[in-house]
Amino acid sequence: MPLWNIWHSPNTLNDKEKELIASQITAMYTSAGLPAFYVNVFFHPLPPSDLYIGGKPRSNFLRAMVQHIALRFEDRKDPVELQKRFLSATDRILAPICKKYGLDWEYHILETPRELWKINGLVPPPFGSSEEKEWFTTNKTSRKSEKL
Amino acid sequence: MPLWNIWHSPNTLNDKEKELIASQITAMYTSAGLPAFYVNVFFHPLPPSDLYIGGKPRSNFLRAMVQHIALRFEDRKDPVELQKRFLSATDRILAPICKKYGLDWEYHILETPRELWKINGLVPPPFGSSEEKEWFTTNKTSRKSEKL
């Protein structure tokens, strides 16, 4: 969590740009206090013969499907304002690279239950807890955390 | 939105057939008033060594995961009747091609929040609005729309 699946036309993002996007996405979540390693960003190149928009093959498209688990808007104060800022931040990451390659881009977010989520066999510690802060600092799971 | 991810056994759908399926799927949504370019259909070939049904590798399967955002059944009048008709229309598209190749097919739909969805950095106009009609006619996003 969060899990970003990004389908994109091939030959549009190079490895350096993918890593940059992934690190910018990660920064959105670490600034909210989430451990960096929670952030999964997966890229999937799709040739025009497998990518259809409006029924037509396309060679210049980027589509992200974002899943939020640990930190859901509905659990926060001011969810509407927070959503708006999050979507704007997402566009600030995607727009430059999409404009460079002439891609249209689209994304949507879904929010799934935190209680149905585990990492390395562990239930992640509660948001804002001292155990989570430890995971944030060490940037990895800690079995000790679960035993607390 | 809508986003169709279709995993299928390789060497079962050719490019022409994929485009036909994508255009038939698109027509289901444009007939409800949605702009054609809202409809994303992605195909993902999966070899038997990556596709297991009931624990066994399969070479003749098609699985669609459909995500609805802009137009959710629950927001419409008569959602139950509408769902039934939509599922039947989906089967009328998938059944002929699946029978041609001897594929079993399965699909499910999930519905996600409209307020967590953007295209080209824009919040899409409300369903049924005059701005949406403009997007339908031009078949592309319009920055003007957002400023209204």
Added chain:
Amino acid sequence: MPLWNIWHSPNTLNDKEKELIASQITAMYTSAGLPAFYVNVFFHPLPPSDLYIGGKPRSNFLRAMVQHIALRFEDRKDPVELQKRFLSATDRILAPICKKYGLDWEYHILETPRELWKINGLVPPPFGSSEEKEWFTTNKTSRKSEKL
């Protein structure tokens, strides 16, 4: 249903191990009475240049996204206890193979509406029904079932 999408670093699971995982996952559901063929397990190898954790490319990661349709925790007695046992059973399947290859692993589950799900053009019979028992025994859909 259920649909398991598993993204994993390439050269970490061989075909035999994938089939073993798929059959162990299937057994979790057949023991609850679901037909084996309901269980879809798809593997997707992702090279480090397409798989970023915390903004860094990774070559030793496994991520599962699980979708439950036919049998949702919320529809069962004791959903919390059931969830806990299910997550533990999942880890018992994934941990040995992930430890063998030095993979970190993560998964989450989402639950989607049963009424938006069909197989081979058929509405699957209700959970626990005699028709479902027939599908379980024959391990395939039966058009007769729908006509009942």
